[in-house]
Amino acid sequence: MVGPKVRFTASALVRLSILVVSLVSWESPAAAEWRTLSSYKQPRRMIVIDDTLWVVSSGGLLAVHNRSLPGKQFTNVDGIGTTDLHAFVGDNTGRQWVAGNGRLVRFDQSEARQFVFTDNDGEPFELFALADDGDDLWVGTSIGLVLFSKIIDDGQIQDSYGRFGTLPDFPEVRDVLLYRDTLWLATSAGLAYADAADPVLLKSRYNWKVIESAEFDNGGLLRVVWFGEKLYVAASTGLWRVRFGPSDTTAERLNPPAQRALSDLKIENDSLFFYYTQGYGVIADSTPALLSIGNLSGTPLTGSFFDNRRWLAMADDGLFYEDGGEWVEYAWTGLPSNAVRDITITGGKTIVAAFADKPAAFLDGDLWVSYDYYISARNTVIISDSAGASWVGTFGAGLYRLQSGVAVNYDEQNSTLIGNNDDPPPYPYIVINGLATDGDYLFAACYRAADGNPVAVADLSNIDDPVEGWSSIGSDQGVDHTFVSSLDYHRGQVAVGNEFSGVYLCEVGEEPLNIGANACRHFTESNSFLRSDNVRVVKFAPDGILWVGTNVGLSRYDPGIERFVDVNLPAGVDRDITDLEFDGRGNLYIGTRSGLARFDATDGSFEVYLTTNSDLVADRVYGLTLEKETGDLYVATDAGISLLTSSVAEIVFDLDEVVAFPNPFVINSPGDSLAFNFGRSGSVRIFTPAGELVTEMDANRGWFGRNDSGQPVASGVYLFILEDNNGAFRQGKILLVRK
Numbered sequence: 001m002v003g004p005k006v007r008f009t010a011s012a013l014v015r016l017s018i019l020v021v022s023l024v025s026w027e028s029p030a031a032a033e034w035r036t037l038s039s040y041k042q043p044r045r046m047i048v049i050d051d052t053l054w055v056v057s058s059g060g061l062l063a064v065h066n067r068s069l070p071g072k073q074f075t076n077v078d079g080i081g082t083t084d085l086h087a088f089v090g091d092n093t094g095r096q097w098v099a100g101n102g103r104l105v106r107f108d109q110s111e112a113r114q115f116v117f118t119d120n121d122g123e124p125f126e127l128f129a130l131a132d133d134g135d136d137l138w139v140g141t142s143i144g145l146v147l148f149s150k151i152i153d154d155g156q157i158q159d160s161y162g163r164f165g166t167l168p169d170f171p172e173v174r175d176v177l178l179y180r181d182t183l184w185l186a187t188s189a190g191l192a193y194a195d196a197a198d199p200v201l202l203k204s205r206y207n208w209k210v211i212e213s214a215e216f217d218n219g220g221l222l223r224v225v226w227f228g229e230k231l232y233v234a235a236s237t238g239l240w241r242v243r244f245g246p247s248d249t250t251a252e253r254l255n256p257p258a259q260r261a262l263s264d265l266k267i268e269n270d271s272l273f274f275y276y277t278q279g280y281g282v283i284a285d286s287t288p289a290l291l292s293i294g295n296l297s298g299t300p301l302t303g304s305f306f307d308n309r310r311w312l313a314m315a316d317d318g319l320f321y322e323d324g325g326e327w328v329e330y331a332w333t334g335l336p337s338n339a340v341r342d343i344t345i346t347g348g349k350t351i352v353a354a355f356a357d358k359p360a361a362f363l364d365g366d367l368w369v370s371y372d373y374y375i376s377a378r379n380t381v382i383i384s385d386s387a388g389a390s391w392v393g394t395f396g397a398g399l400y401r402l403q404s405g406v407a408v409n410y411d412e413q414n415s416t417l418i419g420n421n422d423d424p425p426p427y428p429y430i431v432i433n434g435l436a437t438d439g440d441y442l443f444a445a446c447y448r449a450a451d452g453n454p455v456a457v458a459d460l461s462n463i464d465d466p467v468e469g470w471s472s473i474g475s476d477q478g479v480d481h482t483f484v485s486s487l488d489y490h491r492g493q494v495a496v497g498n499e500f501s502g503v504y505l506c507e508v509g510e511e512p513l514n515i516g517a518n519a520c521r522h523f524t525e526s527n528s529f530l531r532s533d534n535v536r537v538v539k540f541a542p543d544g545i546l547w548v549g550t551n552v553g554l555s556r557y558d559p560g561i562e563r564f565v566d567v568n569l570p571a572g573v574d575r576d577i578t579d580l581e582f583d584g585r586g587n588l589y590i591g592t593r594s595g596l597a598r599f600d601a602t603d604g605s606f607e608v609y610l611t612t613n614s615d616l617v618a619d620r621v622y623g624l625t626l627e628k629e630t631g632d633l634y635v636a637t638d639a640g641i642s643l644l645t646s647s648v649a650e651i652v653f654d655l656d657e658v659v660a661f662p663n664p665f666v667i668n669s670p671g672d673s674l675a676f677n678f679g680r681s682g683s684v685r686i687f688t689p690a691g692e693l694v695t696e697m698d699a700n701r702g703w704f705g706r707n708d709s710g711q712p713v714a715s716g717v718y719l720f721i722l723e724d725n726n727g728a729f730r731q732g733k734i735l736l737v738r739k
Helices: 199-203
Strands: 002-005 017-025 034-037 043-049 052-057 060-064 072-074 085-090 096-100 103-107 111-118 127-133 136-141 144-149 156-161 173-179 182-187 190-195 209-212 221-227 230-235 238-244 249-253 262-268 271-276 279-283 288-291 300-306 309-314 318-323 326-329 340-345 351-355 361-364 367-370 379-384 390-396 399-403 406-410 430-437 441-446 455-459 470-473 484-490 493-498 502-507 520-523 535-540 546-550 553-558 563-567 577-582 588-592 595-599 606-609 621-627 632-637 640-644 665-667 682-687 693-698 716-724 729-738
Touching: 043 085, 043 300, 043 309, 052 085, 060 085, 096 127, 103 127, 136 173, 144 173, 156 199, 182 221, 182 230, 190 199, 190 221, 209 249, 221 262, 230 262, 230 271, 238 262, 238 271, 271 300, 279 300, 340 640, 351 379, 379 430, 390 441, 399 430, 430 493, 441 484, 493 535, 493 546, 502 535, 502 546, 535 577, 546 577, 577 621, 588 621, 595 621
Parallel strands: 085 127, 127 173, 173 221, 262 300, 340 379, 340 621, 430 484, 484 535, 665 729
Antiparallel strands: 002 017, 017 111, 034 640, 043 052, 052 060, 060 072, 085 096, 096 103, 103 111, 127 136, 136 144, 144 156, 173 182, 182 190, 190 209, 221 230, 230 238, 238 249, 262 271, 271 279, 279 288, 300 309, 309 318, 318 326, 340 351, 340 632, 351 361, 361 367, 379 390, 390 399, 390 430, 399 406, 430 441, 441 455, 455 470, 484 493, 493 502, 502 520, 535 546, 546 553, 553 563, 577 588, 588 595, 595 606, 621 632, 632 640, 682 693, 682 716, 716 729
């Protein structure tokens, strides 16, 4: 529960606010409704405290105890509220503090407490750096400096500062150093420093001394460190040492690494380590010396000495430790990337994810294993077929079949896939915006296909024969606009969404390779009341009804009147739809550019999930995938994968397999409910052991332990009879325990 806003001191900057969030136990994720799968391959800081290596990353917080074992992962659902983290510090009380996007979090080994930082518009801003000052913390942010009291009202902002000498107002403060009662700030506009003895005096810009960015070749500053009685600064223009003279203060660039951008400076074991675009080095006295990264390639972001060996954090590649002169990867760093575009679940229940900036990968136990293929710009969409293979579309590199760890490419050389009209012949740039399968055939949407046939069709049993195994759908069949955005299949029909021209509904029958002329009907705003001709996604419901997500809302096709009907979305749901997904009961999940919604097919109600009211990891939703057997929903975002776990057991369609869940049904609060895992329509009657009817309800609705009059029933054993629409029934018992 979110508490009231904390009062500011009179001098506090009005652009800041803070919310206090109730304590969240570290051991609570197993009971949570949400899980987060994220990547720790872009570390920002590494800190060793006692026997633990703490890794602060764009995907959360990782605590490593043993290089041979998985570390403890902390994400937004584990008490820290966000995965976008920048800073970490331990204080003399044994507590740790972590900061990131809109969050300052205090935690120890049992609990965490979040302090949420927002601006006047209620938007969170970045917290980049932390410096411990006894009872206070100095916090570097994207809009200046904040003084935070750890003890007053159990944590509150004391003051804020945004004017530092002649620097531009409110620069980004990327690093904060408290050294001998002087506060040093590495900012986006230069270096600022002042006496920290009286924080009130820091409100005046005239009490700050500065070295402007021009002295650092106009580079932004990232880190500031005192070492060997000298001040060193890491900047985007290289490594600098500041000289304090009697009449002036100057910045001197050190060589090497000359003009190479630095990412971190750290003092360890009486040495100063620096990390830059092509390697890392050390200053043992006053001269920089480069160190070898051996068999590694890329950019070290930071590093630490832990477990009697050097560790490096490589940009996009994760953590490596030195072992016998070689660098060995620490394997347990989660997803290959947080930029997830789509997810599929194979018949073997293997999770396969497609990324914007990495090849697709599958989850093997605790480890993600990447496929080896070329993705050009990005992956776009991924599905699985009945043989257990996954198919991933790319933006520019065609289509890949992923199976048994091997990726096979399909393009204009071995299929009817065709490249984009923007390229001259032979049209090599193939953009796949949609994939669907009926189990026997594969349908692939080629954006702006140069030959006018935007839908390629393949016989999965003859996929490697480009002549006999492939065909296409285009203008001859009635699809006369090639800006395809999405497609879906259901019982002999293929729906094709278009970026500018509405929807095509094609009758492909049992022989999709040989469909006749004019097999596709065209639906638009003008001829069928479609919500918009700018279609983002098309999706068939389990009952065969076509739903269409557009840039301005949602439409449902009514075959009785052969027109589309608007589906009015509630307040708080973005109208720009990105994906649609149905569960086995016909409930609809709606992904948007600003959140997720669930439409209940039974009563027509909506539930809205945002980062502000749930543990959804990011509001921008790219893809939705439902695991049919469990009812779990996977949500692809730019901050990783959110998993919304089902509140019922595995969804079944056989009455003999229906169970009541949970059972025993323990009621601790009025919102606790019992459900039945039946995937089709039906009704449920609940009786006392004496045969008295307690209530009757839809089989797809939850029971809250009340009778038909709305009164709570007593603890005890109850009987249920679930009847489907054909008159078949299943009966069982429920143990209700009211706390």
